Amino acid sequence: MTRILDPTLSDAAAPASLARAPRPHTLRGLTVGLLANGKSNGMALLDGIVGRLRERHDIGDVVRAAKNNASSPMSEEDVERLAKRCAVVITAIGD
Amino acid sequence: MRKVKLCEARPIRLTRPTAWRHYRAVVPRSGIDVGDPWEAIEACYARGWTDGLPVVPPTETLVDAMLSAGPWAPGDVLLHEPVRDRAVTAEKAAINAVMAGCRPEYFPVVGVALQAIGDPAFMLHGPATSTGGSALMVIVNGPIAGKLELNAGANLFGPGARANATIGRTLRLVLLNCLECCPGVLDKSTQGWAGKYSLCFAEDEAQSPWEPLSVSRGVPTGHSAVTVFAAESGHNVLSHGTRDPERLLTGFADALAGLGSLSPGRSVIVFAPEHAQHLRRAGWRRLQVQQWLYDHAWRSLADLKRGGKVEPAFYTNPQLVDWLYRDSPGGLPTRSFVPADADHIAPADEAVRVHRGLGPEDILLAVGGGAAGGHSAFFPSWSRGRSVPFVTKEVPV
Numbered sequence: 001m002t003r004i005l006d007p008t009l010s011d012a013a014a015p016a017s018l019a020r021a022p023r024p025h026t027l028r029g030l031t032v033g034l035l036a037n038g039k040s041n042g043m044a045l046l047d048g049i050v051g052r053l054r055e056r057h058d059i060g061d062v063v064r065a066a067k068n069n070a071s072s073p074m075s076e077e078d079v080e081r082l083a084k085r086c087a088v089v090i091t092a093i094g095d
Numbered sequence: 096m097r098k099v100k101l102c103e104a105r106p107i108r109l110t111r112p113t114a115w116r117h118y119r120a121v122v123p124r125s126g127i128d129v130g131d132p133w134e135a136i137e138a139c140y141a142r143g144w145t146d147g148l149p150v151v152p153p154t155e156t157l158v159d160a161m162l163s164a165g166p167w168a169p170g171d172v173l174l175h176e177p178v179r180d181r182a183v184t185a186e187k188a189a190i191n192a193v194m195a196g197c198r199p200e201y202f203p204v205v206g207v208a209l210q211a212i213g214d215p216a217f218m219l220h221g222p223a224t225s226t227g228g229s230a231l232m233v234i235v236n237g238p239i240a241g242k243l244e245l246n247a248g249a250n251l252f253g254p255g256a257r258a259n260a261t262i263g264r265t266l267r268l269v270l271l272n273c274l275e276c277c278p279g280v281l282d283k284s285t286q287g288w289a290g291k292y293s294l295c296f297a298e299d300e301a302q303s304p305w306e307p308l309s310v311s312r313g314v315p316t317g318h319s320a321v322t323v324f325a326a327e328s329g330h331n332v333l334s335h336g337t338r339d340p341e342r343l344l345t346g347f348a349d350a351l352a353g354l355g356s357l358s359p360g361r362s363v364i365v366f367a368p369e370h371a372q373h374l375r376r377a378g379w380r381r382l383q384v385q386q387w388l389y390d391h392a393w394r395s396l397a398d399l400k401r402g403g404k405v406e407p408a409f410y411t412n413p414q415l416v417d418w419l420y421r422d423s424p425g426g427l428p429t430r431s432f433v434p435a436d437a438d439h440i441a442p443a444d445e446a447v448r449v450h451r452g453l454g455p456e457d458i459l460l461a462v463g464g465g466a467a468g469g470h471s472a473f474f475p476s477w478s479r480g481r482s483v484p485f486v487t488k489e490v491p492v
Contacts, residue, residue, distance in 0.1 A: 001128040004135050004152045007144050007190040007272040009181060011125040040408035071221025071483065073177045095226070 024087055027057040033086030035074065038067035041094035049090060061085075124155065124186075139194070143277070146267055146292060150194035161189035164199035165206050166491045173206050174213030176274055178220035183209060183273045188265070191272055195264040196257065201243055203490050204258075204321060205265045208233045208295075211323040211486045212266065218483050222325035223276050228284030229325040229477030231266045232363065233295040234461055236309035237319030239490050240297035247299035249465030251365070252290070252329060252472070263293030288328040296463055302368040303462040304375035311381060312487040319490040324363050324459065325483050326474040327356060334370065335469040340377040343370060344387055350473045351392035351451045351458075354402040359418035360476030361457040361485065364388070367464040367471045385455035392458075393422065396447035400440045404479075407434035414481060422448040451475075459485055 024030060032053065036042030043066055053059045063085050065078040070093070082089050127142075129135040135152030139145055151157070162169055167185035174183040185206065192205045212219050212231055222229045235245050246256035254260065276282040284291070300307045309320035330353075334346045351362055366374070374384060396419060399405050409415040410432035420427045424446050452458060464470065476482035 001130060002135070002152070002154055003124075003126045003128050004138070004154055005124050005126040005158055005190045007153060007187065007194055007268065008275075009183075009187065009273050012182070040406060040412075069218065069221070070225075071178075071218035073220075 027053060027059050027088065029058065029060045030087035031061040031063060031085055032059050033063045033065065033082040033089035035078070035082065035089055035091040036064075036066040037091060037093045038070040038072070039093055039095045042066065042092050043094070045092045045094035046090060049092070126153075126155075144194070144268075144272055146264065146271060148264075148292070150268070151196050153190045153193040157193045158186070158189050160199045161192050161197065161202050162186060165189075165202040167206060173209040174219075174269070174273075176213065176219050176223075177215065179274070181274050183213075183269055187273055188269060191268040192261075192265045195268050196261040197265055198243075198257070198261075201258055201262050204233075204235060204239060204243065204262055204319075207488050207490045208262065208266060208321045208323060209269060211321055211488045214486045214488070216484055217323065217325075217486050219274075222477055222483060223270050223274060224281055224283055225477060226283050226285045227327065227477030227482075228287040228291070229327055230288060230290030230294040231263070231270075232290070232324040232326040232474065233263055233266065234308060234322045234324075234363075235262075235295065235297045235319070235490075236300065236307045236314070236322070237317065237490065239319035245295070245297035247297035247463045251296050251464045252294065259295050259297075260293050263295030266295075267291060267293065290326065290328060294326065296365075298461045299368060299463045302371055304371055304379070305381040305460070305462075308459070308461045309487060312485070314487060314489055319492075320487055321490060322459075322485055322487040324361070324474070324485050325477050326363060327477050329365075329472040329474045330356075332364075332471045332473055333469055334471075338373045338376065340374055340379050340384075341387070343373055344384065345391070347471070347473060348388050348391035351388060351475075352394050354394060354398065354404055356475035357394060357399065357404060357449070357451055358476065358479050358482070359415065359451075359453055360478060360480070360482035361452055361459065362476070363459045363461065363472075363474040363485075365461045365463050365472045365474075367468060368462065368466055369469050370471050371462045381460055382455065384460060385458045388458050389450055389452060389455040392452075393448040393450040395445050396420075396423075396449050397440045397444040399449055400438065400444060405437045407437045410434070410436055418453065419449055420447060421453070422450060453481075 034046040050062055067074050129138050132152055136149045139150050169186035171185045172182045173185055173188050243258040245258045270276040298308050310316050314320040330350050332347050332350050334343055337343050
């Protein structure tokens with residue numbers, strides 16, 4: 001038998017950032033973050049979703065953030081702002 | 096039956112024994128046990144570890160040989176993709192290089208090409224995943240190109256040369272295997288193109304009228320380097336009827352200004368030696384060619400609108416507004432834009448020149464291809480926006 005090596009990262013430690021946050025049971029009154037990915041219509045799509053969420057779930061405040069470039073990570077400031085203020089964050093690509 | 100002559104295979108030697116050889120003893124390597132090479136190839140297919148072509152089974156011996164030919168320890172991170180937080184170590188790169196068919200001596204070029212596409216400025220997440228479907232172009236300069244027998248001549252972008260085929264292929268395998276750029280899942284290329292299998296070549300420095308591409312980008316003369324670019328499929332620019340530089344370049348400018356790929360993005364032009372000689376005879380400098388091409392590669396804003404190339408969202412993006420109006424007789428209009436401006440063709444739009452790219456430095460010039468034939472190539476960037484820059488890095492000695 002010959003051993004061939006795994007070319008994937010499946011044996012690498014999972015990034016800590018992938019740990020899931022606790023899920024809320026309701027959206028009523030919660031602050032919702034919107035993260036557009038930097039494409040042309042991402043925020044337009046998210047605004048449409050927020051409209052529905054207001055109607056159906058009576059959500060609280062809305063905090064908006066958009067990446068400058070879809071190819072880049074989001075800025076640390078935006079990460080902190082969304083993490084501090086929001087109970088849930090919705091992200092979208094809108095091209 | 097005709098006899099097939101096989102080339103004598105060069106032996107693979109471990110060239111640089113180092114202390115990290117003990118690495119295997121302390122960090123067990125994950126993998127699978129197989130009975131023979133055919134089973135190994137099929138096992139790689141079964142696990143989705145290929146680009147669709149068969150791979151060389153990455154045995155520990157071959158991977159060690161690959162690692163030993165580079166300056167990196169197995170755990171050194173050669174590429175970190177920040178959007179999805181994935182780190183590709185030298186060992187993972189070596190496994191994929193073996194699978195792609197690389198010889199160990201290619202590994203310094205493979206490693207530095209991975210570092211180049213991992214440069215934060217390159218923003219790899221875009222070209223790796225976008226509907227644009229770009230290929231990772233690697234242009235090699237300097238003495239290492241000859242040493243590895245990288246093709247700079249006939250059939251430059253086509254098959255035939257092991258180093259070209261396998262170095263470029265390694266980058267794609269790393270994207271598939273390490274960054275999980277599975278077609279249709281994370282890699283959303285609408286169509287993609289064949290260059291996504293592999294797109295690596297050397298510049299024919301002897302045929303160039305100018306300093307090597309790498310030197311023009313700040314690398315010392317005589318040093319080896321790679322330059323990477325996220326490229327759409329190439330456009331053949333054929334011209335056999337003129338030696339006059341302006342007439343010759345008119346065909347290139349026309350290709351650059353095609354509405355299909357017109358954008359504020361960058362361009363790569365690879366001049367065939369024949370075309371390069373015309374420019375050499377005329378004494379045209381690199382910057383002069385870049386400037387002429389930039390000046391002449393434009394369409395009117397009215398043309399862009401006629402072709403549906405201006406989207407309402409462009410007017411909410413200051414970068415794109417700057418691109419559209421940077422060569423406008425009246426400068427940037429002072430009034431506010433409304434979405435309907437994207438469709439409405441005003442008389443003044445006929446006089447607004449929208450160039451490909453933002454300046455002459457956005458047009459990268461290289462030389463390569465067969466000695467005969469007036470066939471050069473233009474490769475556009477992959478996005479309707481600015482896309483990603485060229486990145487050049489020196490190959491470690």
